[in-house]
Amino acid sequence: MxxxxxxxxxxxxxxxxxxxxxxxxxxxxxxxxxxxxxxxxxxxxxxxxxxxxxxxxxxxxxxxxxxxxxxxxxxxxxxxxxxxxxxxxxxxxxxxxxxxxxxxxxxxxxxxxxxxxxxxxxxxxxxxxxxxxxxxxxxxxxDAIAILDLSNKIEISRVRKRGIETGKKHQLQIIEEDTFDSFWKELLIPNLNSKYNTNPVHSLEEITYLKSKFPKLIRQFNVYFEDKLVGGVTVFITKNVIHPQYISGNTAFNNLYGGLDYLYNHLITSVFKNEKYFDFGISNENSGRNLNESLHYWKESFGARTIAQxxxxxxxxxxxxxxxxxx
The missing domain is CATH 3.40.630.30 (Gcn5-related N-acetyltransferase (GNAT))
Known part of the structure; x- marks a missing residue:
């Protein structure tokens, strides 16, 4: 040796x-x-x-x-x-x-x-x-991670296409912003507190600090309906992979506006279309022994397929x- x-x-x-x-x-x-x-x-x-x-x-x-x-x-x-x-x-x-x-x-x-x-x-x-x-x-x-190969995309499902069309019909606006204040305070923190009685892993101060250190690698995209913030996503960018770190929206964003489908489609087909992989993240609980079937299916309906960690x-x-x- x-x-x-x-x-x-x-x-x-x-x-x-x-x-x-x-x-x-x-x-x-x-x-x-x-x-x-x-x-x-x-x-x-x-x-x-x-x-x-x-x-x-x-x-x-x-x-x-x-x-x-x-x-x-x-x-x-x-x-x-x-x-x-x-x-x-x-x-x-x-x-x-x-x-x-x-x-x-x-x-x-x-x-x-x-x-x-x-x-x-x-x-x-x-x-x-x-x-x-x-x-x-x-x-x-x-863990089972849903990954979309951006160079070899599988056609998205009809359900996702309907959601994207709904977002277009409501004329949702997606704007990249340099600050996280409104997304953290109006959507992310309230939603996590209400649904899971928890807070984001990164506080607003921490994510702002990290953005100052890695301005091109941490990006924020907010979604507006009639000038009102209804959803958003915080994205971590590595050399080979795009990963949404946080995603949150109000009830109408997901259920009425088609906002989640519309936002992810915009990231995949426009903002990051020339990248290698889009990492939708895990859908597991209990150390990987349970799978949120509907959540994983939603990711797969965009064409994502599974790898293991x-x-x-x-x-x-x-x-x-x-x-x-x-x-």
């Missing part, structure tokens, strides 16, 4: 970390320190950098620690070991051996990973799926299982 040096992230690594993320084969702006640290008060950071014997950075792990378990990452949609585009499988096996050995010797018993869906990768990168098998990892959750729990002591893998 090759030897590697593992170092906990500090602010001194800020630029090095972000440069690595920018050139990694399986990373998005969610791994940028400015994004990770907007909620640093909620998580105890345990991010790691892995260097080879020449002090060249080979991998990073966005992470936090809670109750003797390292997570990658509880505050992010996905995580896992972030790799250089030139990484080879044998090297990743050796990296994981050193990583898990490091954690085990530090008294950390488990590592939990939420694997980044493969459509977000710049190059094929299923190394961690293979490592999960080698390490007898426990699959603790699997896996969540693994790895016992760090299992690093020894990698000793005899390479022949």
């Amino acid at each position: 090759n030897t590697y040096k593992i170092v906990k992230y500090t602010s001194e690594h800020y630029q090095m970390w972000n440069n690595f993320v920018a050139n990694a084969k399986n990373a998005t702006f969610l791994f940028h320190r400015d994004f990770m640290e907007y909620h640093s008060d909620k998580f105890q950071d345990f991010s790691l950098l892995i260097f080879d014997k020449k002090d060249i950075l080979k991998a990073i792990l966005p992470g936090n620690i809670l109750d003797n378990v390292v997570y990658s990452h509880q505050g992010l949609t996905y995580g896992g070991l972030v790799l250089d585009e030139n990484s080879k499988l044998s090297e990743v096996i050796q990296l994981n051996y050193q990583l898990l050995k490091f954690l085990s010797e530090a008294g950390i018993e488990k590592l939990q990973l939420k694997i980044i869906p493969n459509i977000y990768n710049n190059f094929p990168s299923d190394e961690m799926e293979y490592l999960a098998f080698l390490l007898n990892a426990n699959l603790v959750r699997r 896996n969540f693994y729990e790895i016992e760090t002591k299992n690093f020894v299982k990698l000793n005899q893998v390479l022949l």
Whole structure:
């Protein structure tokens, strides 16, 4: 086994970390320190950098620690070991051996990973799926994500077409705006409080801060009927994937105006028509064991189809299982 040096992230690594993320084969702006640290008060950071014997950075792990378990990452949609585009499988096996050995010797018993869906990768990168098998990892959750391939679109259903025509008939206006104030205060927060007794993951102050850091990657589209705000969507943009992070509207927006169909069709066929994938997100509950059938069908009726995202729990002591893998 090759030897590697593992170092906990500090602010001194800020630029090095972000440069690595920018050139990694399986990373998005969610791994940028400015994004990770907007909620640093909620998580105890345990991010790691892995260097080879020449002090060249080979991998990073966005992470936090809670109750003797390292997570990658509880505050992010996905995580896992972030790799250089030139990484080879044998090297990743050796990296994981050193990583898990490091954690085990530090008294950390488990590592939990939420694997980044493969459509977000710049190059094929299923190394961690293979490592999960080698390490007898426990699959603790699997989500079904509805994905639309924008270069190979399936024709949308007649029901969606009717909704789009309804939106046109009501002359809905879609306007991109630089602020989130009206959408958050008038629609998103009241609707989440009323329906789920919860608040958005990002507060208005947090999403405004993130927009200031990533102005081209976080965009807000609001929908108006007769100059009244009736709906909207907050979109996260990565190199390969468009993902609506928040979507909300009043009762008439969904039931009378055809607003949701009209808005998504506008994003798919106009604003982001030249992108690769449109990620409708999950329709799961109970750690993936239940599916909201009608919600997933709505996404599929736009032509979306399903991919899986896996969540693994790895016992760090299992690093020894990698000793005899390479022949």
